[in-house]
Amino acid sequence: MIYWNSFGDFIAMGGYGLYVWGSFGVTALIMAVEPILVARHRKSTIARLRRQLRADARVENRSTEQ
C-alpha cells in the first residue's frame, strides 16, 4: 500500500527533496501562523472594544451625576 521502501527514500523524494519539502514546509508554516495571527488579533480587538465600552460607560455615568 505504502509506496516508499524506507523513511530515507521518503525524505529524499528521489532527489527532489529540497523542492518538495520547501513547498510543503512553507505551506505548513503559513497555515499554522495565519490562524494564530487571526486569533491574536481577535483577542486584542475584543480587549480594546471592552476598554472603550467601559470608558464610554464611565463618561455616561459622570454626565448623569452632574
Place this chain on the structure above:
Amino acid sequence: MTDRFNLYRFASPATFYPLAGRMIPWFIAASIAFGLAGLWLGMLVAPTDFQQGEGYRIIFIHVPASWMSMFIYLVMAFWAAIGLAFNTRLSGMMAQALAPTGALMAFLSLWTGALWGKPMWGTWWVWDARLTSELILLFLYIGYMALTAAIDDVRRADKAGGLLLLVGVVNIPIIYFSVQWWNTLHQGSSVNLTKSSMAVTMLWGMLLMALCFWMYSIAVALARARTIMLERERHTDWVKAELAGEQK
C-alpha cells in the same frame, strides 16, 4: 415570504456572528480530516510520475493553492458586486475577511510554482502568461488591502475596494485560460471533466487536498469576519451584549 425573511436574517451580522462561531470548529475539523487523507494518498500511496519523478508531488499543494487564490478572488468580487448594488453591511466585511487568505494562497501558488519550475524547467521564474497573471492576482489582493486600509471611512473603503475587485476580476479568466491562449512553459490543466491525465490515486489526493484548502480558507475567513463584525458594529446593542457576555 418566509424564505426571503430568512435570507435577510442571515445577511445581518447579529445573526451571522453566532452562526459563524458555531460553524468554524466543523470547518477546522473537516480541513484536518481532508488534509490527512490527502497527504496520506498523495505523499505515501500515490506512485511516482513517469516524467517528473517525485518532484510532481508539489502538485498536491500547488494546484489547491492556485485554485483557492482564484476562487477566493471571485467570491470577493461577488461580495463587492452585492455590496455596491444593495449597500449591504455584510458584503464589505466578507471581502475584507477573505483578502489576506487569498493573498497567501496566491503567494503559495507562486512559491510552490517556483520550487516546481526550478527542477523541471531549469528556472525559478519566467515572465510567461500563467505566471505573470498569477503575480498580478497577488498584487490585486495586496492593492485591495492597501487601498481599503488607507481610507478611514469604512463605507468609502468598501466602495473603493469593491470597484478595484470588480475591475480586477478580468484577470481571473486570463489566468485560467492563459495556458490555452498563449504559448507557455506552464503545463496544461491536469484535471479535465471528460478525461484526466492523472492516475486515480494522484487525482484523489489532489481533490482531497483541494477540499482541505477549501475548508481551511472558510474557517480562517469566518474567524476574521467575526472580528471585523465586532469592530464595525461596536456601537450596536448586540455587540455590547456579546462583549459583556464573553467576559471571563
